Amino acid sequence: MTDLSYFEPDTDHGEILQALRDDGACVIVGLMSADLQTRTKSELEGFIDATPDGRDDFTGRMTGRSGALIARSEACRELVMDRKIIDLANAFLEPYTDKIQLHLTQIIDIRPGQGAQPRHRDRLAWGGYLPDEIEPQFNTIWALTDFTEENGATRVVPGSVKWSHDRRATDAETVQASMPAGSVLLYSGSVIHGGGQNSSELNRTGVNITYCLGWLRTEENQFLSCPPAIAKQLDYDLQEMLGYTMGTYALGYYSDPDALGEVNDLRPPEFALGRPPRDKASSATLITD
Structure with missing residues (x-):
């Protein structure tokens, strides 16, 4: 079993990208400032509290999920456009696209009693039709709380990016992306992963922000989650990341x-x-x- 690599915020991009290509995931510790953590929690708290539990075993019957974070949170706009993350996402997806775009924004609040999410690959959002050699996604989960084995830290199967699609992962091949609040898990669309079981008495809260190839349909419809009346107030770079620009x-x-x-x-x-x-x-x- 291979453990995940953990990096400091000033780590060279090449080292991080190599870990993503080899393992499918890695963690940057402490990339989010304490001030940004505080503002993000404050702006999202009401949505977290108001969001009901999920509707099925995959989304999590004791997990809250809420999107439209560009429209709802100025702090999340900063997370989406974090310079290091954008540079990494562009470099990671560059072989397959002229431009990247925002794929989804989502609070994931795993609550006490939630079981482990079924392991999966996010690229299956497109139904398995994309050729294996095309990597469609660059994904992040920003930790607003500590992620621990007890409260449901994301489970990852390192190296599964290189597996055939009919191979099933075992618990022995799975590690948990434990990390302190303010850290960010990076993972590809091809790596096998899933939310962990929360056997603690505390919520595990993260902000899921993902990017995809500019010529694919996005999971979250940004034109409805952030319509023109709101989008016109945003910085140009963020408008274009939402898709308010020509893809090609x-x-x-x-x-x-x-x-x-x-x-x-x-x-x-x-x-x-x-x-x-x-x-x-x-x-x-x-x-x-």
Whole structure:
């Protein structure tokens, strides 16, 4: 059994990326500042308390899940756009895409009495149709509480990124990503993992933020979770991470249904936010012909 690698925030990106490629997961200890932890908890507390338990064994019958974190939390916007995480995500997914995009944001609150989640690979969100050689995701879970073996620290099967899809993991091949609050678990879409059993009397609370290839459909519909009226207030980088930009040459344009007959009928998404694209090539492709 291989243990997970643990890194300090100033660790070279190459070392972290190699651990992700080899093991499928690793931990950066203490990447979130104490101030950001406090603000994140404060902004999310009401949603955590109000969210009911899950509906089935997979989502967790004693686990609360709540999304739309870009619209609901300024602190979570900082987590999404953390410079180190974005640099790592871009480098990890670069072989398969021109751009990355936000895949989902979700509070995961594993409550006392919750059993272990079935082990799975997140890439199955696309139904198993993606070729094995394409890695679709770069995922994070930020710890708002300590993650321990007792309270349900995420279970990971190191090295399972290289397994055939019909191989099943055993408990002996599984480790738990124990980490102090303020740390972040990084893991790929191909690694086998699952939430742990919470046999303690305390909640295990984390913020799940994941990124995917810019040409895939996202798990959380960001255009509904963070519609234009809210998105137009955000920094441009975050708007584009949400998908309010062209994915490639022809992915993502729209036509304004109330502007029939205008010359510029095929528009980049930025126009829905009241601005032109920063990428002049995207703008010229659609609105000048």
